[in-house]
Amino acid sequence: MNLHENIKKYREIKGLTQQELSTILNISPQAISKWELGKAEPDANMLQKLASVFEVDINQIVGYVYNIGEKTIYNEEYDKAEYYWGKEHSQISLDVLKYKPPIKKYKVLDIGCGEGQNSVFLAQCGYKVTAFDISDKAINKAKNLAKENKVEVDLFIADINAFKLASKFDIIISSGALQYMLLDMRNKIMDNLLEYTNPNGIHVHNAFIKKPFIDDPPEKEPIFNYFKSGELFTYYDDWEILECSEYIFSCNSSGIPHKHCMNKVIGRKRDFRK
Template identity: 40%
Template sequence: MSDIRTNYENWYAGEEYYWGTQPASFCDELIKLRPFPKAKKVLDIGCGEGKDAVYMATKGYSVSAFDITENGIIKTKKLADKMGVSIDAFVADINTFEIDDTYDIVYSTGTVQYLFDENKEAFFKKIDKLTNVNGIAFFNVFVDKPFLQLPPDWDIEEKMWKSGELFKYLSDWKFHWIDEIVFEDNSGGIPHFHCMDSIICEKMK
């Protein structure tokens, strides 16, 4: 098992939710753009312990979610049970997953940095294939800036993206919102800065 996977398995092993159970703010943005029941199906790539996937399920969507960790998937199912919803949650690797289905909302937060360089193109082809026409996607990636140092807890298996690179892979889609921010973080106990690119976009054809 890779180190990064072992780390996440350990972080997710306890009863506590490592990332908490509050959904990320972008979930409500996606819901506003594609409300249920007009949009029905959602895919969360790298769902962790399921806080966002479960939130989307509570809003009525039929949600599929995967993560590389078994403990993350167990916690996702537990949270879904607690909230009285069911989710199709399974273990898969962002580099190799195969899904024979299509979705109205596809998203991934904090996970695309685990894509190997050689898989980026194929990954976004898969995203195109599994998103319905007029479906929307959200992604964010950590990007490299010459004025920022590598974060102290950055793992060798995480890959910094180039500024703007994410937008290039989705350039055939309609951009609803793009953003690049520099923000302070204290993960690992040492204050440091990250730069992150984010996008919400729509598949047009």
């Protein structure tokens, strides 16, 4: 089933009329009708509210359905008081400021936001930020960080393999998250991200690259699908490429020193309406 069929299905399962659901969501019945007819789609914030009302996972309403068992190795670390990755933003936030400065309240999507360091920083800079992570513990930490810094960030739990965009963004970012895409889902997910980016919007991604001279990391994750050199670039063949580079860095995240190679790709969606 697709999104509009699922909204109708779960509304009926809960025994709600369109009028009753619209009252709960504080929107018009006409909006519900348009969703169910496929003439409009709820944004990310409204999808969360629908999931809460229907008492289902957001992925059951919008996404791709699958079951892979354990999904992250970091929940135990995220459950601790200290921030596993620290509280400071990373270079990816500075890239956003460089290529899409907040001259207006641009909409940002942070994929695999972890404990929210970049999401919170970008909200402080004036962006309207939506962010998700598969870890409930990470999202709780991100909410606390947003509260600590007195900013609003639309945070929710979702899996990159199951969450499907239904509204457009000006900026989409990810750092160390795209490797969690299942290989047979990769094209579909990337196509969805590309489609739901506004003209002149940008993507900023850091993706792990497999190199024969670098050993696999000591952490054994349930999903970790490397990109090949140059592969991420190919998804942006009709975009303006602002940056494309590879870099090697040292990491001690597991307590065992090791190295990674990442590919940074920054692209701007061309506005073909001109």
